[in-house]
Amino acid sequence: MERKFNMQGEWINSSRLIVMLQMFLLTFTISETMNRCINEDGLTTIFALEGEYARLRCRVCNGSTPLVMSDFQTHGFTITWFKDTYEGGLVELLGKTGRITFEGSLLEFWPATVNDSGRYNCSVFNGTHNIMDQKKLSVTPINEGCYNEEIVFSWSGIIGSSTELYCPKMDEYRNNKEDLKWYKDCQKFVHKGSSLVFKKLNKENAGYYTCKLSFEHSGVQYNITRTLNLILKEPPFKPELIYPLREHVEVVLGESRTINCTVIAGNRKKSQMQLSWRFKDSHLTNCNQEQSVCQDSKRAITKENRTYVVSPLVFTQIKEEHLNQYFNCVFVTSKQKANGYIILQEKGKSNVHGIVELLISIIVVLIIVAIICVHFNVQIVLCYRDLTGKDETLGDSKEYDAYVLLLKSDETLHSAQEEQQFALELLPAILEEQFGYRLCIFERDVPPGGASADNILFYINNCRRLIIILSKEYVDDEYSSTYELMTGLHQVLVERKIKPILIEFKPIKSTKSLSESLQLVLRSKRTVKWKGSKSVFKHSYFWKKVRYLMPAKGGQLVNHSQGNY
Template sequence: MMLKTVALFALLFLSTLNPKKSLVVGCMSVGCGLEPPCHPRPKNVCVRAGEMVALQCPRSIDSNTEVRLIWSRATDQDRVLTNMTADEQQQRSMSVHRGSLVILSASVEHEGKYSCTVGYGRNGSSEFVVTVNSAASRRCEDKQNYSQTCFTQQSCKLNCPDVNVPVVHSPNITSNGIQWYKVGESLQKDNYFPTVEKQNSGLYTCVRSYQYQGQKYNMTFTVILDVQPKKAEKTAAIISPRDDDVIHVELGSTVVIDCTAVTYSEFDDVSWLIGEFTVDQDSNLPVFFNSTRKIEGDEIQTTASLVFRKISEDDLSKNYTCKLAAVYQSSDFVTIHLRNAHPQYLLLCLCTVCIVAALTAAVIVYVRFKIDIVLFLRDTLGCHAKISDDKRYDAFVMGYKSHADSGLSAEDRRWLENVLEEKFGYRLCLVERDIQPGEALANAVLDCIEESRAVVLIPSSSDPGLGSGLLTAIHEALVERQTRLIFIESEMGEGSAAGSLAEALQLLSETGKCVTWRGRGATASSSFWKHLRFYLLPSQRPRKGRFLSQTSYNQGLI
């Protein structure tokens, strides 16, 4: 302290030897000559001729005080511009309002030094030197150029400089937006490039347009876009969990949720937030987090584990955010949500019930409409298995004596055979047509069964001459060859079939599929024809797709 005092007196003594010279300490003068304090250097402002420029006084005052900001110009013998009337401001193409002085349309007459001062004193003033850049002089053209660098294969947005522009709420001054042009092109351009390329480099001009008392004024800036090759930069990122992930937890359980990030700087940090508050690392708290790091080459894998000692209802109502605070890039955030695990079980049970119900309904529908579905697939879509068993006939049709006196007449039988062959395309083996005269009936019948894929037994009102021995042999042949049997019985004989049929016929009826004959009036979509065609294998030759004749149509086949 003593040394500092002695040094100060020595300096004062030296200053008295030459009173016209002062000792400058910092920005204040010490000496007998009371010179004004030093001021900051004036701010150089360059503006294109005919365009707008705004000078903003960096000093601010309270609007409620009587002290005001005073604008003046040195070339006007320090005239106070703040006192100009509205007509004088319009004549000088200026607008002065508190800390803002706007030159609406700059000309050479506006060049010079301007200053803003708090009150009428010299202390606390700020100075501006305005230079007007005309087409002839181009004195400060380089100061109106601004550079911007973008990288190929990345998005790029040109930024229009906001240097010396009017403040947002300047009285009577309204912004009309910004227009972009590329130097050498007349069409207006967009300042956003979704994927910038090298050919997008060049000079761009942005024009800020303003409206003042019905007149339009502009401010023009030049942006030099330099497109460089894309840098192979490594970006730190959170790799798990994903944003908006839902973690199912059980109430009362202990839960640990890991947030893992890959970083490239030891100063990057991973932490957890609950809402807007940072989670503490104090392990004594109900909810805390701890962090671990694993270094692999230039990568640092950081894991922040959020620990819940005991999940409560209150925990389920909050959002949890993992934050990656990186040094060389913007922060990355991932938010997760907690949900009670029990509703998931309920949803699973509900889905199971719905699936079972849907399957049950499907089975019921299939069982109820199985015949219609199979015939639709056969007739419309052609969906049926191709059979390659070298059989000559689709079915062997033969009659048996009906004891109920309700069998088919010879005419009914021929009609049925014709429908099967002509309309539905079946290739039939008929006793009357395909068995040679004089051939043993038993051998011929067994040969027909051998060469047919199915056997159709038709009740006949007349006796076809089939003995019980032949019927037994037919049964054995059908069982041995596993040939389909369709047993047609008359409608009137249904109730007395078991008592009226011989034992051999009874055995055959129990072996095969029974179809009830309801008369020749049955249509092609009737139950009789649906069942008969369903039990028969699909025909192996194309259907003719037409009715037998007009007679068959009149007889009710359709």
């Protein structure tokens, strides 16, 4: 039992020794860390505006956090704040209520005044070691607006680029950054959020931007503001060839002339660019007394705060062989290449070659435009109608947009099922339901007993177009004719009250058997040919041509949900 007791006592003593050793190592480590880091940290100045909330945090090391300071307190370290007096002494800040409060490592001012400016020391003490951290608080009054020039942060940007402004010195309030309000020149509210983004800067964006964080404490609202001065600079421009581009120069034979190839240098040096003249695909040599044309050494010229590099092209004597020839100036850097040219023309003589080239170019352009207009005439007209909302149906007092006439006879009636399905189903499904037209179809809209001559004439006169559906069966039928057709064609050809649209539903090899009236309609180029499955969809050329021949109607209904047409 005695041995067992001794072993237990030895175990307890060993445990205490280990705990004491851990406490010693922790104290030593903290002390050494504080002593080492305090020398690296130096004096930190906190700026604040008079009347706003301000805070100082005791940081023994740049990497310290409130968690570390709490750890100090857990192991017997106390934190005390002092303020330096003018006499060089220290005054302890006591109390945890009132305008100046402290809680652990944080010293707060509710609000800060100019008299609060000065040096503050926080003491971290555990009875043996005492480490001091020093902060400086600078409280400045607001002269005008909402900021003081002495505590404005600068931010630079380049015109035309993007940038993002962050509210400076707001790491202490990272959980409240989304509540920041941004103002320009103290008055104009521009944004709410942790940062202010400019996708493309322009000159008007320059100025003072103030970010403000507001919160409530003991029933009183306090503000924290930071102000940035956004300074914008002109973008660095690339070197650019400014002369010659495509120049025609009038000269007199036998005279001397110097023409400068000029480049605006930007931020590049003269040695970083190549500038030379070429004639007939060869570099011109440097000038000497025996040459009639040569290039002189390039040189830099400063004008209006900009640097220009010029390469002179020297004609000691202009000869006829120099006329109407290309002299090219070639400009090369590591990232770009450009060239321009001059053409010498004898003074007083017109440039026939240039005029011919210009006329040919104009003629070619006109031909291309004419081909495009002819080939895409239907699409161009429909596009114009859609853009302008043109409506030809206003004020004409007509009820229908088109009268649909299916040519058939008793002999061809049994073989015209496809034509009837087209006229009675597909045609109204596209023109009425998809494009908002209103059709008059005899078989559908004329009531029983209304097929008299007067009624047919009434319905045709009440329409803006006459759609005639023509098929091979009708052409082959020698006895086919209808009163509707005769009446409609009379209105088309004689009285010209209605315009025709002839739909060739099935190919017709010969039109000689057609009546003269139908042949006249065919020659009017108001014919549309049905091409079976290729013409079913509403965006096919067939329906575009039909719409082109139909009257323009503003606000047409286009039903995109009908996927089958």
